[in-house]
Amino acid sequence: MRYWLFKSEPSTWSWDDQVAKGDAGEEWDGVRNYQARNMMREMKLGDLGFFYHSQSEKAVVGIVEVCAEIHPDSKAGDPRWECVDIKAVRPFKRPVTLQDCKDEPRLAEMVLVNNTRLSVQPVTEAEWRLICEMGQTEA
Template sequence: MAFWLVKSEPTAWSWDDHVKKGVQYWDGVRNHQAAANLKAMRRGDRAFFYHSVEEKRIVGVVEVVGESYPDPTDPEGKWVVVDFKALMPVKTPVTLAQIKGDPRLDHLALVRQSRLSVTPVDEESWRIICGLAGVEA
């Protein structure tokens, strides 16, 4: 199993929206590196659901339930989506400031490539962040 972080502006697609839907594809990714990360995801992988822009915090955990396929919102057909199932909200949201303030996490793409919307998270960092969030790794 691999671990990831996916970002969304909560005014466009929030954790609550995803929970209401249950399973939904992650669309609108228009960056080659982020799209490559989507293509690398496999069923059973997990991702932190991150509210970007004003909130800048991890608010939930989702699981990949459908591997990459063409993005239905892309008229050119060159981008992909994956299907995510909402698993659980975090007990304590983990802010970007907390992540940046923890030297064990300073290597994460969230810190180093802040504009990238889909990023990998190594297993040790996943466990650290789960601990901060009050959820089981």
């Protein structure tokens, strides 16, 4: 299993929106960055990810699971753009902010800390466990 981080603007697609989709999940559409798209091509069913609210909140707020592997983005109209589907697993008891991550020396190499613009990012197992601990949430 691999771990990921999915960034979303809560005014466009929030944790509550994701939860409302239930076990069917939702396409992680709208990604128009080749690096992020290529990461989604690596994802497998059952991989887990952090759901991250960008913009003003800038915090990990929940855990999602990949429930459909890479397929054409139904909203793209261009075969170059693909996406996975994700479903909500559980919320964080305590959101973990970007500042929390920057303040934690063990996360100094995390992609989120060094490349805040990338919408889909890999997360190491050590980073996963630490952020779950910081968020008082079961890894």
